[in-house]
Amino acid sequence: MTLGDLHYSKVEKLLVTSGLLFQTGRFVTRLRSNIKNFAKDLIRLYGDTPLISDALVDFNIELQPSKGLHRWYHPQVNFSFNGISPFAPLPIEQSLPLLEWGLNWCVSSHYHNKLLIHAAVVEKYGRAIVLPGQPGAGKSTLCAALVLNGGFRLLSDELTMLDLQTGEVWPNPRPISLKNKAIEIIKTRSPKVNFSTTVADTVKGSVSLVCPPLASIESVETPARPGLIIFPRFNKDLESYQLTQLSKGKAFIELANQSFNYAILTEQGFLALGKHLDEAECFEFVYDGDLNLAVDIMNELIRPE
Amino acid sequence: MLLDILKKPQIITNFSIDEWNDFISQAYASKLLGRLYKIFEAEQLLQCIPEKLLWHFESAYQLSLTHSRDVRTEILHIRRALKLAGLRTVFLKGAAYEISGDEVAVGRVYSDIDIFVPKTNLASAESVLLWNGWIKGDINAYDESYYRNWMHEIPPLTHKIRGTTLDVHHNLSPLSARFKIDSELLSCAVEDDSECLGVNDRILHCIVHLFMETEFDKGIRDLSDIDMLLRQHINDSKSLWNDLTARAAELGMGRLYFYGVRYANKLLGTYVPASVLIDLEQKFAPNKILLAFMDRVFVRAFSQPCFLTHTFKSQLATTVIFIRGHWLKMPMHILIYHSVKKGFSQLNNLLTGKSNKKTPLPINQP
Numbered sequence: 001m002t003l004g005d006l007h008y009s010k011v012e013k014l015l016v017t018s019g020l021l022f023q024t025g026r027f028v029t030r031l032r033s034n035i036k037n038f039a040k041d042l043i044r045l046y047g048d049t050p051l052i053s054d055a056l057v058d059f060n061i062e063l064q065p066s067k068g069l070h071r072w073y074h075p076q077v078n079f080s081f082n083g084i085s086p087f088a089p090l091p092i093e094q095s096l097p098l099l100e101w102g103l104n105w106c107v108s109s110h111y112h113n114k115l116l117i118h119a120a121v122v123e124k125y126g127r128a129i130v131l132p133g134q135p136g137a138g139k140s141t142l143c144a145a146l147v148l149n150g151g152f153r154l155l156s157d158e159l160t161m162l163d164l165q166t167g168e169v170w171p172n173p174r175p176i177s178l179k180n181k182a183i184e185i186i187k188t189r190s191p192k193v194n195f196s197t198t199v200a201d202t203v204k205g206s207v208s209l210v211c212p213p214l215a216s217i218e219s220v221e222t223p224a225r226p227g228l229i230i231f232p233r234f235n236k237d238l239e240s241y242q243l244t245q246l247s248k249g250k251a252f253i254e255l256a257n258q259s260f261n262y263a264i265l266t267e268q269g270f271l272a273l274g275k276h277l278d279e280a281e282c283f284e285f286v287y288d289g290d291l292n293l294a295v296d297i298m299n300e301l302i303r304p305e
Numbered sequence: 306m307l308l309d310i311l312k313k314p315q316i317i318t319n320f321s322i323d324e325w326n327d328f329i330s331q332a333y334a335s336k337l338l339g340r341l342y343k344i345f346e347a348e349q350l351l352q353c354i355p356e357k358l359l360w361h362f363e364s365a366y367q368l369s370l371t372h373s374r375d376v377r378t379e380i381l382h383i384r385r386a387l388k389l390a391g392l393r394t395v396f397l398k399g400a401a402y403e404i405s406g407d408e409v410a411v412g413r414v415y416s417d418i419d420i421f422v423p424k425t426n427l428a429s430a431e432s433v434l435l436w437n438g439w440i441k442g443d444i445n446a447y448d449e450s451y452y453r454n455w456m457h458e459i460p461p462l463t464h465k466i467r468g469t470t471l472d473v474h475h476n477l478s479p480l481s482a483r484f485k486i487d488s489e490l491l492s493c494a495v496e497d498d499s500e501c502l503g504v505n506d507r508i509l510h511c512i513v514h515l516f517m518e519t520e521f522d523k524g525i526r527d528l529s530d531i532d533m534l535l536r537q538h539i540n541d542s543k544s545l546w547n548d549l550t551a552r553a554a555e556l557g558m559g560r561l562y563f564y565g566v567r568y569a570n571k572l573l574g575t576y577v578p579a580s581v582l583i584d585l586e587q588k589f590a591p592n593k594i595l596l597a598f599m600d601r602v603f604v605r606a607f608s609q610p611c612f613l614t615h616t617f618k619s620q621l622a623t624t625v626i627f628i629r630g631h632w633l634k635m636p637m638h639i640l641i642y643h644s645v646k647k648g649f650s651q652l653n654n655l656l657t658g659k660s661n662k663k664t665p666l667p668i669n670q671p
Contacts (some may be wrong), residue, residue, distance in 0.1 A: 028357075038605035056357050057326045060333075074335070082333040265372045 002209060004047030012039040019060075023050045024103055025156070025172035027058040027219060030133045031099070033079060034064055041096045045175055045196045048214045059106045063095055081106055091130035094199055098205045100177060104158055108260040109174070113171075115162040116260040121169055122152035124302050127227025128169040130160050130280075132258050135204070136265070138287075141182040144210055144293055147153060148190040152294040154216040159260075164268050167275030168223040173216040175209040183208040189291065226279035229300055233286045241287040243297065251282035307331045307525050308607060311532070312574045314344050317354045329361055335525045338365030369412045376403050376415055379469050382437075383420060384500070389432040394500055395421040397510060409533045417461065417470035421502070424475040429574040431432070431459065433471065440465050453547030477510050504538045504551045504640060512565030513558060524607055531565050532573040546581045563589035568603050 003022050014020040025200055030235040065071060066078040066089040076089035079102040088107060090098050108116055119132035122145035133139035146152040155171040163170060178186055183198055183206060194208040229251050256262045262269040269288050329445040332338045342362040345351050354362060380400055387394045397419040402410035422430040443452055446647060452460045459477035511534060515527040539545045553562035563585045570577040590596055605622035
């Protein structure tokens with residue numbers, strides 16, 4: 001049974017009482033919330049997600065309207081994890097992005113059984129393409145295009161998880177977070193895909209979340225072998241694209257820098273990253289925003305010989 | 306529930322799904338996962354943790370190893386800086402447990418490092434730390450004077466590169482407190498080649514720290530600290546208990562010491578010889594009515610992490626502890642002044658919805 005099979009009123013009732021238990025990537029989340037109409041947004045975004053009853057819970061979280069007099073003229077939402085609020089409250093319209101950021105925080109600050117790297121990652125032919133990138137480099141946009149039009153499986157939009165023993169990539173399929181112009185671009189390319197309502201004026205501009213494909217959710221226990229590591233960079237003044245091979249040493253340092261828990265895992269993290277890089281090829285990919293071309297190139301690179 | 310698990314870890318073998326879920330929540334709220342990992346390991350109970358939940362304990366322990374390593378590095382930096390001013394560093398709380406090899410250091414996570422500097426050396430210590438990369442936090446003039454005039458520590462310092470927080474104490478209890486600890490006595494107590502308070506003072510400081518708190522957010526962990534320190538260092542030796550009691554009396558904190566021992570014994574089953582319990586009660590206990598009241602408040606407050614309690618009774622206990630903590634910290638006129646000042650700033654926050662926490666970024670940058 002999935003979250004989408006439940007009637008709206010039932011979801012709402014769970015949210016305000018014992019909490020809604022559902023699968024978020026590799027983890028089970030219990031969410032409580034009294035925010036009006038939040039059930040609707042949740043069903044839209046997590047409709048294909050398995051619903052769980054009576055399960056062991058990883059993340060016990062709440063999204064609640066914050067108290068205080070300002071709630072009457074400037075309502076805010078507060079995220080809490082087992083009663084601890086790590087962030088300042090946000091305007092209540094940003095509840096859905098806050099849920100996603102909060103869940104990312106839950107994983108990146110507590111889960112050290114795998115090496116966590118701040119990168120999108122997709123899979124084809126059993127091999128992963130890891131897409132690290134500074135904000136604005138276009139990693140989420142490229143990730144969305146590969147998943148929605150390129151036949152790639154979404155492993156994660158934000159958190160690449162490397163197995164400490166094998167260096168393989170474990171999926172954590174959750175919604176893809178698109179920002180600003182990328183929202184319209186992807187909507188035009190994939191009109192049939194389910195998007196959340198666009199939320200304007202967040203710290204990162206406008207945000208819209210894309211539902212993860214059902215196939216990704218269902219194959220959460222299938223890891224991907226190392227394949228490619230592509231550092232995308234968007235450059236609108238460029239004619240066409242540039243693909244440059246990158247040394248593994250340089251890629252290693254970049255990935256270690258982009259890792260949340262490299263310093264926590266120390267030697268284990270070093271070995272896991274080394275294992276992954278032993279089998280992966282690394283490139284820097286500068287492109288002008290032509291997503292069709294980018295998808296073709298990735299398909300070419302990942303194709304088995 | 307956490308108290309029962311700390312007291313008898315074997316009870317987890319019969320846990321239902323709901324009990325596991327409550328347990329994990331409470332362990333996160335109390336920051337006890339790392340310690341529990343080691344406890345379960347020692348009792349060979351790790352295989353009784355459901356496979357899907359094991360990572361919470363493993364990861365917390367892994368994180369505590371990093372904290373321990375980082376604290377040790379930080380200790381080197383602080384020691385080096387204070388040496389420049391010819392000062393010897395005395396570490397308190399977590400850093401002291403780390404240096405002394407106390408069992409409470411294992412599985413611990415740190416939010417800051419605490420050091421003790423006698424008041425006469427405070428100015429030079431502060432300057433030398435500021436020259437060496439520590440900076441003062443962004444606090445307003447009122448808070449600054451609150452620390453300087455009434456507290457037992459200066460406003461926290463942060464290292465500008467490493468981002469670590471340092472609390473510099475010149476006493477173990479607030480200057481304005483009803484229990485005044487003679488810091489001269491403490492300075493004398495540190496042996497020449499040591500960088501920590503002696504065992505008795507470490508235990509007593511741990512007790513002062515908890516029982517003068519205004520918030521019990523880490524109350525269960527702190528009570529467990531008291532329990533583990535007593536088990537490791539005092540245990541069943543009557544003469545060691547007598548020394549500890551004498552030291553508590555000397556420092557003028559018999560009442561707090563009585564509470565610490567009473568609740569560690571009552572709630573975590575810390576071994577205390579019967580004669581010692583009777584002795585403490587005769588010497589330091591409050592009158593029967595107050596004691597009965599305190600028992601209710603503390604037992605309630607320790608029963609689960611205050612973040613997770615929503616019942617009226619536990620909220621009430623939290624409020625009583627909040628008021629009591631402040632009452633202990635300062636005389637009435639200062640307390641009223643402080644409450645009015647803080648009340649206004651809170652009112653301001655309520656109206657504007659401001660908070661001093663960070664705005665969440667889409668993802669915390671590594």
